[in-house]
Amino acid sequence: MAKPLIVARDLSIIYNKGKSNEFKALQNVNTDIYEGEYIILFGPSGCGKSTLMYSIQGSLPPGEGTLLIRGDDVYSYPPSERVYFQRYVMGIIFQSFNLIPSLSVLDNVALPMIFCNTDKTTRNRRAQSLLDRFGVGHVSHKIPAMLSGGQQQRVSVARSMVNDPKILLADEPTGNLDSVSTQQVMDKIDEINTFDRRTIIMVSHNAAHLSYAHRVYYLKDGFIVREVVNPQRKQIKPVREGETIVTELEQLARLFPYDSVETLRVKSMVNFLTQDYTFEQLSRIERAIGLFIQGRIDRDNFIKGLVLPAERGGVGVSEQEARAMATTTQKMIDRSTDIKRFRARKENDNIFFSQHKLAERMRDHLVQEFRIKLTKEQDEHLVEMIADRVTGVVTESEMNERLAKGVRAGGLALSEKEADTMTRYFEKIIAQGVDVSYKN
Amino acid sequence: MFITNPLRTWLTILGMGVGTGAVVVLVGLGFGLQQIILEQIVFGETLLSLGVSSTGAQGLRLTPETVVGFEAKEPVLDAAPLVRFPALVTYKGLTGNVFVQGVEPPYLRYAGVTAEAGTVFTDDDAGDTSSIMLSPAVLKLFGIADEDVPNFIGQKVSLRLLVPANDGTDNVNEIPIDKEYTVRGITKEQGVLNVMMMLPELRNYVAITEYERIQVRVDSNENLPLVEKELIEEGYRVTALSKTVEQASKIFQGIQIVLATFGGIALIVSAIGMFNTMTVTLLERTKEIGIMRTIGASPNDVKYLFVSESIVVGFLGGVSGIVMGLAIGITVNLFLNFIAGQFGGQAVKLFSFPLDFLAFIAIFSAAVGYLTGVFPARRASKLNPLDAIRYE
Numbered sequence: 151m152a153k154p155l156i157v158a159r160d161l162s163i164i165y166n167k168g169k170s171n172e173f174k175a176l177q178n179v180n181t182d183i184y185e186g187e188y189i190i191l192f193g194p195s196g197c198g199k200s201t202l203m204y205s206i207q208g209s210l211p212p213g214e215g216t217l218l219i220r221g222d223d224v225y226s227y228p229p230s231e232r233v234y235f236q237r238y239v240m241g242i243i244f245q246s247f248n249l250i251p252s253l254s255v256l257d258n259v260a261l262p263m264i265f266c267n268t269d270k271t272t273r274n275r276r277a278q279s280l281l282d283r284f285g286v287g288h289v290s291h292k293i294p295a296m297l298s299g300g301q302q303q304r305v306s307v308a309r310s311m312v313n314d315p316k317i318l319l320a321d322e323p324t325g326n327l328d329s330v331s332t333q334q335v336m337d338k339i340d341e342i343n344t345f346d347r348r349t350i351i352m353v354s355h356n357a358a359h360l361s362y363a364h365r366v367y368y369l370k371d372g373f374i375v376r377e378v379v380n381p382q383r384k385q386i387k388p389v390r391e392g393e394t395i396v397t398e399l400e401q402l403a404r405l406f407p408y409d410s411v412e413t414l415r416v417k418s419m420v421n422f423l424t425q426d427y428t429f430e431q432l433s434r435i436e437r438a439i440g441l442f443i444q445g446r447i448d449r450d451n452f453i454k455g456l457v458l459p460a461e462r463g464g465v466g467v468s469e470q471e472a473r474a475m476a477t478t479t480q481k482m483i484d485r486s487t488d489i490k491r492f493r494a495r496k497e498n499d500n501i502f503f504s505q506h507k508l509a510e511r512m513r514d515h516l517v518q519e520f521r522i523k524l525t526k527e528q529d530e531h532l533v534e535m536i537a538d539r540v541t542g543v544v545t546e547s548e549m550n551e552r553l554a555k556g557v558r559a560g561g562l563a564l565s566e567k568e569a570d571t572m573t574r575y576f577e578k579i580i581a582q583g584v585d586v587s588y589k590n
Numbered sequence: 591m592f593i594t595n596p597l598r599t600w601l602t603i604l605g606m607g608v609g610t611g612a613v614v615v616l617v618g619l620g621f622g623l624q625q626i627i628l629e630q631i632v633f634g635e636t637l638l639s640l641g642v643s644s645t646g647a648q649g650l651r652l653t654p655e656t657v658v659g660f661e662a663k664e665p666v667l668d669a670a671p672l673v674r675f676p677a678l679v680t681y682k683g684l685t686g687n688v689f690v691q692g693v694e695p696p697y698l699r700y701a702g703v704t705a706e707a708g709t710v711f712t713d714d715d716a717g718d719t720s721s722i723m724l725s726p727a728v729l730k731l732f733g734i735a736d737e738d739v740p741n742f743i744g745q746k747v748s749l750r751l752l753v754p755a756n757d758g759t760d761n762v763n764e765i766p767i768d769k770e771y772t773v774r775g776i777t778k779e780q781g782v783l784n785v786m787m788m789l790p791e792l793r794n795y796v797a798i799t800e801y802e803r804i805q806v807r808v809d810s811n812e813n814l815p816l817v818e819k820e821l822i823e824e825g826y827r828v829t830a831l832s833k834t835v836e837q838a839s840k841i842f843q844g845i846q847i848v849l850a851t852f853g854g855i856a857l858i859v860s861a862i863g864m865f866n867t868m869t870v871t872l873l874e875r876t877k878e879i880g881i882m883r884t885i886g887a888s889p890n891d892v893k894y895l896f897v898s899e900s901i902v903v904g905f906l907g908g909v910s911g912i913v914m915g916l917a918i919g920i921t922v923n924l925f926l927n928f929i930a931g932q933f934g935g936q937a938v939k940l941f942s943f944p945l946d947f948l949a950f951i952a953i954f955s956a957a958v959g960y961l962t963g964v965f966p967a968r969r970a971s972k973l974n975p976l977d978a979i980r981y982e
Contacts, residue, residue, distance in 0.1 A: 209884060209975045230888065237886035248881045248979065262886045309885065 153221065154182040154387075155317070155349055156206055160215035163201050167213065175201040177372045178215070184386045185316075188343045188350045190360060192407065193369035199353045202369070203319050206351060208236050219317075237266055241310030241348075243339075245322040247302040249294040249309070255281065256290040259309045266313065280308040284338055300331025307338055311346075318342060320352040324359070336362060357407035366403075376411060378403045401429060427465075434465045442479060443582075449476050482579055488512055489583025492540050509537045520572055528562050535562075539576070546577055595871075599903065602867040606907020607914055609860030610955050613853030614915025614943070620846030621942040622919075627838055636702035638811065640818055641829040642804045650825050652801040660806050663820070665813035670697035671801040673792065676752040676762075679728065679785055681745065686731040688783040690751060691802075692792030700805035702831060703786075708743040708775030716788060721774035722747070723786040729776065731783065739776055746770040749785065753796050765795055857958070864907070865962040868900050872966040879970050880978025889971035896967030897960060904959015908952045916943060 163176040176198045183189055191199035204210040205217060211225045224235055249258045259277035268276075281287040284304040286297070294302050303323060310318055320339060324332040340362050343350045352359070360366050364383050368376035379385060381396045402414040409417070421429060435456070442452045456472035458464020467475075492508045513532045517524060524532065535552055538544045544552070553569035555561025564572065642660070644650045652671065660669040670693065677690040695713045697703075703710060706726065711718065724747075726739065734742055748770045755761040777786065792798070806821070808814050814832060821828045879892055919941035926940060 204976055207884065233886065233888040236884070242884055244979075248877075248884075250878055250881060261882070265882075265885075265887045265891050313886065 155185045155187075155220060156181065156183040156351075157218045158182075158202075158206075158212075158215065159217075161202075161205070161212050161217055162214040163198075163205060163210060164213045174372050176205070179374050181367060181374065182387065183349065183351065184388075185349055186343070186347050187365065187386045188340070188363045188383075189352070190363040190366045191351065191353045191369060192355065192357075192360065192366050194355060196371075197369040198372040199367075199369045200321055201372075203321060203351060203353050206317075207240050207242060207319050208232055237262060238313055239316050241313070241315035241318045243303070243306050243310050243318070243320040243323045245325040247294070247299070247306045247326070249302055249306055251294055254291055254293055255286065255297065255305050258294065258305060259290075259312055262309065262313050277308070277312060280311055281305065284308045285334070298331070299327050300334055303327060303331065303335050304338060307335065307342075311342065315348070317349045317351065320350065322353050322355070324354075324356065332356075357404075360404055360407060368403075376403070380404070398429065405429065405433070427467075430460070431465050431467075434460075434463075438465065439479060442476075443483060449480060452476050452479075482582055485512065485515055485579045486583030489540055489580055490585065492537075493583070493585065505537065506533070509533045509540070512536050512540075516572060516576065519575065520568070522564075522568075524562070525557070527557055531557070531560055531562055534560075536576075540580065546573060549573055549576075595874075598867060598871075602864050603903055603907045603910060605860040605863045606904060606955060606958070607860075607910035609853075609857035610908050610911025610951055611914035611918065612856035612911075613850060614912055614948070614951055615918050615941070616849035616853040617846060617947065618915060618919050618941040618943045620842060620849045621944060621947065622940045623845065624839065624842035625942045626938055626940070627842065636700060637832045637835065638809075638814065639700035639805050639807045639831070640814070640821065641701065641831070642806055642821055642826045643802065643829075645825060645827045652804055653799060654801075657801070657804060660804060663817065665809050665817055666806055667809050668696055668700075668807040670694050670700055670805045670807070671789070672697055672701075672803040672805070673789065673798050673800075674802040675792075675796065677785065678750040678752065678764075679731075679747050680749075681732050681747045684732050686728070686783065688728055688731075688785050690749060690792065691784055691786045692789040692798070693786060694789050696807070697805050698786075700807050704778055705775040706778045707740040708773070710775055710777075711786075711788065717790060718788050719791045719794075720769075720772055721787075722749075722771040723775040723777050724773055725777050725779040725782055725784040725786075727779075727781060727783050728785065742773055742776065745773050747773060747785075751795060767795055860907070861958050861962055864900070864903065864959070865965075867903075868896070868963055868966045871899075872896070872970050875970075876973065876978045876981040879973055880975045880981065883973070883975035884979060892973075893967040893971040896970050897963045900963025900967070901956050901959045904962065905952065905956040907959070908955025911955065912948050912951055919943065 158179050158181045161176055161179040161181075162174065165171075165173040165175055179198075179202060181202075191202055193199050201210065205212055206219065208224045216223065217225070219235075219239070224232060227235060249255075250261065253261065256274060256277050259281060260273040263273045263276065278287060278290055281290050284307055286301050286304045286308070289297055289301060294305065297305065303326075307323075318339070323339065324335055327335060336359060339350060339352070342348050343362075352363070354360075360378075361380065361382065363380055364386060365380065366378045367374050368378065378400050379396055381400055398418055399411065399414050402409075402417055406414065406417065418429075421432075425432070427435065438447075438452055438455045441447045442449075447455070453469070453472045453476050454464075456465045456467050456475065457469050458466070460466040488508050488511055492505055492512075510533055513529065513536055516532070516536075531552075535544070535549055539546075539549045550569050550573040552561045553564045553572060554566055555563070557563050562569075642652070644652050654671075657669045657671050660666055673692040675690050675692075677688055678685050679688045693711075695711045695716055698710055705723070708723070711723070715721075724742075729739060729742055749767045751765040751767065752762045753765055755763050771787070777784070789798075806817065808817050811832075814830065818828050818830055882892060883889075923940050927938070930938070
């Protein structure tokens with residue numbers, strides 16, 4: 151069995167020990183990290199994830215417990231050897247890039263090699279090739295301030311790799327980046343893990359990154375509260391049979407990274423009680439409906455995707471069911487366009503197409519859908535209610551109430567249950583149709 | 591440092607420059623003054639000779655035999671005597687009391703006699719019978735203005751010697767010399783009324799049995815004190831010009847020290863300024879230090895970085911100070927010489943900058959740079975990298 155690269159046993163780090171502002175940043179942490187693993191330390195601010203990372207980096211001596219890296223206690227090294235360790239074993243990336251503003255990009259990357267007394271030609275050649283690899287070779291002569299955040303972070307990835315370290319540490323490397331740059335940087339770090347086979351320890355609180363990791367350690371208030379294995383990646387850490395099993399909880403943890411184990415258990419139970427579909431199926435249906443709503447797949451492909459068995463990437467529902475889903479979805483999307491137009495009219499009066507007409511059309515749809523017969527008076531009331539609801543004059547519950555009210559009181563005199571169903575249905579259409587984007 | 595904050599760096603260098611510049615100017619002035627004095631009195635042979643005269647006691651007399659006796663001593667190369675008689679000098683009907691000094695040309699060399707105008711007797715003039723040198727005071731006696739001194743060369747004067755009668759009385763025999771002498775040079779001796787002529791010429795008129803003074807030329811500097819001691823033990827009074835020079839040097843060293851102290855104060859002020867800058871730089875670069883530490887710089891790397899920077903700043907300050915000092919010194923000198931030229935004075939080099947002194951200043955300023963850098967550097971190297979990296 152392979153030996154772990156990093157072993158922490160009962161590791162505690164206490165800031166300002168013995169003073170009034172004593173703070174236990176890490177308590178009784180036990181971790182085993184294996185060579186080639188991609189580990190994410192996940193948790194809210196102040197949970198101690200960065201503390202753990204910097205302790206592994208060799209800058210923060212453990213207060214209690216042991217921390218062994220490659221079987222050695224780094225903190226027992228004499229200073230010169232610890233520097234050697236930090237140079238050749240550890241590479242580091244920061245959230246705020248931490249490039250030196252007065253040096254060119256090339257010199258920034260070559261800087262760690264300067265401390266190793268590498269000669270200038272080798273230094274520049276290696277730095278340039280790394281910059282090329284990470285897609286920032288063309289800006290090597292500029293100073294960091296002239297680069298975008300994404301470029302700067304890729305420069306600092308290049309810098310962390312310049313001495314070919316065994317372990318790459320990343321302290322929220324995408325915390326300051328936009329989504330496109332985040333993707334680029336995450337891909338590069340993933341590449342370093344899968345292609346260069348480097349061990350990666352990343353501190354993050356972005357749940358979207360968790361799927362990159364082999365394992366995720368969840369930290370809270372200085373404790374590791376959970377270790378989640380990513381079932382999608384082949385594990386490097388040897389799993390002894392029966393000791394740890396991959397359960398639905400792991401899957402749920404990736405869907406709801408901020409929830410505690412207890413909440414996840416509840417979720418699992420509720421899902422079983424209320425739904426016919428598993429979480430896996432649900433997330434696939436979600437994906438399919440998403441594409442369908444955006445119009446990126448047509449009805450036939452949508453049905454095909456739903457019918458396809460789970461092993462082949464589909465959802466595995468019956469064709470009949472799939473068709474029913476497609477029809478309902480289609481219908482609701484179509485109706486939702488009326489909501490859209492209605493609300494658009496609200497802003498610029500259009501003489502060709504009055505709001506009243508739209509409201510009437512929606513009324514007709516509801517009448518048809520629920521197969522109800524209405525008197526002329528009820529008819530008018532419903533149109534009025536629809537208009538009020540869509541313009542936002544009344545809330546969902548007010549509309550529900552009015553539906554159940556007597557005709558004299560301006561209602562429809564529906565039964566409670568009928569009113570509930572109609573409200574719910576109509577609300578779904580509104581949800582599809584209403585434009586929630588921010589307007590000035 | 592030059593990139594991130596060029597203005598502050600150059601101002602620091604300027605501060606150091608002004609400090610070292612002050613030292614350079616003031617010490618240069620000290621050197622210059624010393625050199626002026628030494629140039630006036632120091633001649634190679636003069637420093638290696640002793641002036642011997644009789645104390646009047648013990649009946650010691652300086653006779654031709656004494657001269658021979660001195661010359662017989664091992665370290666003594668030569669001995670040149672001087673004889674002196676009172677005399678009357680007459681120029682265009684004006685007559686005054688003077689002393690006639692009869693010397694041989696070597697004496698002039700050993701005693702360091704130089705001419706203010708005209709020429710000094712040389713070895714070739716040993717047999718000269720027609721020319722004399724006068725001291726400036728004699729000219730004053732004749733009512734010659736200072737600016738007319740050079741014109742007096744070539745004038746003729748006549749002499750009458752007053753020789754003590756050798757009969758035990760205080761009577762004086764007046765021996766007129768029946769010819770006129772040409773004035774060939776004016777000496778620089780101040781405050782004495784001297785007429786200098788060649789000893790053989792003087793012998794033509796009086797018999798010389800006793801000398802006033804003998805200049806003894808010693809072969810080397812090491813033997814000088816030995817001979818001096820020996821002569822003193824024999825009962826002579828000995829004066830050495832080298833002693834005078836030494837004393838003058840000491841005085842000027844004192845002056846130099848005073849000047850250097852003032853310069854040093856300026857230097858200390860600028861060094862404190864530089865120390866301040868280095869400390870501020872340390873604070874400003876704390877984050878940078880943290881970054882470097884986490885990407886593999888050792889504490890020594892950080893220390894080295896700081897110290898080398900401050901040495902560079904100190905050294906550049908020193909160099910700019912030297913340039914400034916030289917510029918000021920040379921300008922002031924030119925200006926003074928220009929003024930002196932306007933008033934008919936002699937051009938002098940008031941400032942002097944020996945090369946090794948400048949080299950010392952350059953090295954010294956680098957050393958000051960090192961000292962001001964070493965403390966912030968030590969602090970920088972002891973920073974906790976994690977605290978440093980979070981420093982904004």
